Every structure is written in structure tokens, then in C-alpha cells.
Amino acid sequence: MLTLFKNNIKPVSELTSEQTAVEVKDLNLWFGEKHVLKDITMRIPENKVTALIGQSGCGKSTLINCFNRLNDLYDGCSYNGEVIIDGKNINSKKVNVSRLRAKVGMVFQRPNPFPMSIYENVCYGLKLQGVKVRRHLDDAVEKALRQAALWDEVKDRLFDPAMTLSGGQQQRLVIARALSLKPKVLLLDEPTSALDPLTTLFIEELMESLKKQCTIVIVTHNMQQAARVSDYTAFFHQGKLVEYADSDTLFTMPEKKQTEDYITGRYG
Numbered sequence: 590m591l592t593l594f595k596n597n598i599k600p601v602s603e604l605t606s607e608q609t610a611v612e613v614k615d616l617n618l619w620f621g622e623k624h625v626l627k628d629i630t631m632r633i634p635e636n637k638v639t640a641l642i643g644q645s646g647c648g649k650s651t652l653i654n655c656f657n658r659l660n661d662l663y664d665g666c667s668y669n670g671e672v673i674i675d676g677k678n679i680n681s682k683k684v685n686v687s688r689l690r691a692k693v694g695m696v697f698q699r700p701n702p703f704p705m706s707i708y709e710n711v712c713y714g715l716k717l718q719g720v721k722v723r724r725h726l727d728d729a730v731e732k733a734l735r736q737a738a739l740w741d742e743v744k745d746r747l748f749d750p751a752m753t754l755s756g757g758q759q760q761r762l763v764i765a766r767a768l769s770l771k772p773k774v775l776l777l778d779e780p781t782s783a784l785d786p787l788t789t790l791f792i793e794e795l796m797e798s799l800k801k802q803c804t805i806v807i808v809t810h811n812m813q814q815a816a817r818v819s820d821y822t823a824f825f826h827q828g829k830l831v832e833y834a835d836s837d838t839l840f841t842m843p844e845k846k847q848t849e850d851y852i853t854g855r856y857g
């Protein structure tokens with residue numbers, strides 16, 4: 590049996606719970622009457638990049654929003670099934686949602702820095718958590734900005750408004766803001782679709798280095814990007830998980846015709 594793929598990438602069927610950052614079990618979600626996620630079961634491997642692909646409206650964003658309970662913000666949303674992170678079902682009513690959202694960071698398509706300085710943006714979450722000592726905040730800000738490959742560009746202007754940064758810098762700032770809380774999982778919802786090709790490449794390289802410290806889940810419409818950056822890829826259609834495999838296999842030998850049609854651009 591072939592168990593060792595390149596870069597230590599195992600087939601998804603062989604992932605154990607120790608190697609899993611997020612385990613999704615029989616997850617169903619509705620917006621009102623509309624059944625949006627249908628019986629999703631999958632293991633998202635730790636310290637890897639997993640890409641979610643599929644036609645617009647198939648439920649990719651809704652699924653990652655289940656990993657930090659963002660769907661709770663929408664009236665009329667209901668769900669059942671389990672999402673297990675750190676051995677706990679985060680759908681349980683007992684879960685502290687603020688703590689969960691620190692552990693599971695999120696970056697959206699459009700950079701969304703807060704209207705405050707670069708420095709204040711990065712330490713915003715830490716201050717909310719009660720960190721007050723200036724030296725601790727300084728250290729955390731520098732560390733997060735270095736991890737997001739932004740430190741050299743902003744170290745002399747930390748107290749400038751974040752809005753004075755370019756789009757690509759703003760996106761890295763938002764990544765630094767999430768990293769300052771040492772997330773276990775970083776969710777990226779089409780993080781480069783508003784950026785130019787060079788900045789996109791920069792963010793893609795960043796993902797490769799960040800996966801050493803956290804698990805990355807990226808929603809993308811860009812097949813080349815999914816093939817380039819991800820270790821695993823899941824293909825969804827109309828709320829169902831159609832195929833999930835290591836990316837090399839999914840992009841070169843998909844099992845299902847539907848997957849092949851999508852990745853070769855025959856539909857979608």
C-alpha cells in the first residue's frame with residue numbers, strides 16, 4: 590500500500606485524528622429552508638494547506654464559516670452534525686465563541702484593516718484578551734508582522750493609519766492581525782482575488798511558510814492557485830463534497846468525471 594507521498598502527504602483516508610486539525614462529521618446546514626451543506630464529513634490535516642474548490646454558490650465559504658461559528662451571525666441559519674477542533678465539538682452550546690475565533694483566524698477576500706494604526710490593528714485582539722504590558726504588545730506585533738512578511742516594509746511607520754498601506758500590504762496586515770493570536774487554524778476566503786499577480790505570488794509563498802505553525806484552509810476559484818499552494822483539495826458541488834484527495838491526485842487523476850470536468854474548465 591502506498592502510504593508515503595511526496596512531502597509526507599498521506600492519502601486522506603489514512604489521516605488519523607492526531608493528524609487532523611478540523612474534523613467535520615455529518616455536517617448539514619440550512620439558510621431558512623435552503624439546504625446549503627449536505628452531509629459533509631472530512632478531516633482537514635494539521636499543518637497543511639487544504640483548498641476548497643467548486644462553482645460559485647456550492648457552499649465553500651459557508652463551510653469555512655462553520656469552523657469559527659460565523660454562520661451564527663445570520664438569522665435563519667440552522668445546522669447539525671459536528672465540527673471537532675482540539676477534541677471538542679465546537680457546535681456545542683458550551684463553547685466560548687470568542688476564544689474559538691481567536692483559535693480559528695479568518696482572512697476575507699477584501700482586506701479589512703480597522704481604521705486605526707498598523708500597530709493597533711495587529712495588537713487589537715491581544716488587547717481585547719487583556720494584554721496590557723507595552724513590551725509584550727511590542728514583541729507580539731513585531732513577531733506577527735515578521736511572520737506575515739510585512740515587518741521590513743512597515744517597521745518605520747507602525748503608527749501610520751493602516752489605510753495608507755497598499756492592498757497587498759493590507760492583506761498581509763490582516764494576516765498578521767490573525768497570527769498575533771497564535772491561531773491553530775487560518776481560514777482564507779479567496780484571499781488574493783482582489784490582488785495583482787505579483788502580490789498574489791507573495792501571499793502564496795507566505796502560505797507555504799505559515800503552514801509550519803498553523804493549518805491553512807483556503808477557498809479559491811483559481812485552479813492553478815489551488816494546485817500550486819495546497820497539499821489537499823476538496824471539490825464541492827451544490828453543497829456536497831464530491832471528491833477530496835491530496836492535490837497531486839485530485840488534479841492529475843481525479844476519480845469522478847464531475848471533478849475532472851470542473852478542474853479542466855468544462856463547466857463552472
Ligand SMILES: Nc1ncnc2c1ncn2[C@@H]1O[C@H](COP(=O)(O)OP(=O)(O)OP(=O)(O)O)[C@@H](O)[C@H]1O
Nearest residue numbers: 620625643644645646647648649650651652663808
Ligand atoms: N447569510 C446567508 N443567508 C442566506 N443564504 C446564504 C447566506 N450566505 C450564503 N447563502 C447561500 O448559501 C449558498 C452557498 O453560499 P456560499 O457563499 O457558501 O458559496 P460559495 O461556494 O462560497 O460561493 P462563491 O464561490 O460565490 O463565494 C448560496 O446559495 C448562497 O446564496
